[in-house]
Amino acid sequence: MDEKFEPCTLVEHENNFSLVKSITGVFKEKAEIFEQMGFCGNGYDWNEIVKELIRTKAPEISSEIHYDSEAMMFCVYSDNLAALKVVAQLIRLVINDENLLIKAIENTTPRLSPTSCT
Structure with missing residues (x-):
């Protein structure tokens, strides 16, 4: 793995x-945080977290990233490899900072999947 x-x-x-x-x-380890806040933590929810992180921390790549997640898989694609590297950095950042994940969930709440999706 790179x-x-x-x-x-x-x-x-x-x-x-x-x-x-x-x-x-x-991602599964962080599901408990999503669930405590009333959401699933599925691929669609991770889409919204990444969109929020890009909006707040790397808006210059927003037009470069396209989303294609499913319930059990997160997926983004781009022809800009550097933009995908930024996405990976943002994911690592939120995985390593529970408070940042909680803040991102709070900021994306209207777009997240309710826990009834399981």
Whole structure:
């Protein structure tokens, strides 16, 4: 695994790249925080967390990132590899800072999945 993109995996396609991460490991470990706040912590919720982090910490890449998550998988794609590296850095930041994750959840609450999705 390329460490620059952890905890996600970088996948190279013919015309672009994607970052993927199943809702296991560190994402599953953070599910309790989502659940305590009334949400699932699924791939769709991680989309919203990443959108919020980009909005607040890296707005210059917002037009470069496209979302294609599913319930059990987070996925973003772009033809800009550097932008995907920033996304991975933002994910690591929020995984390592529970308060930042809570703040991001609070800021995205209207767009998150209710816990009844399980």
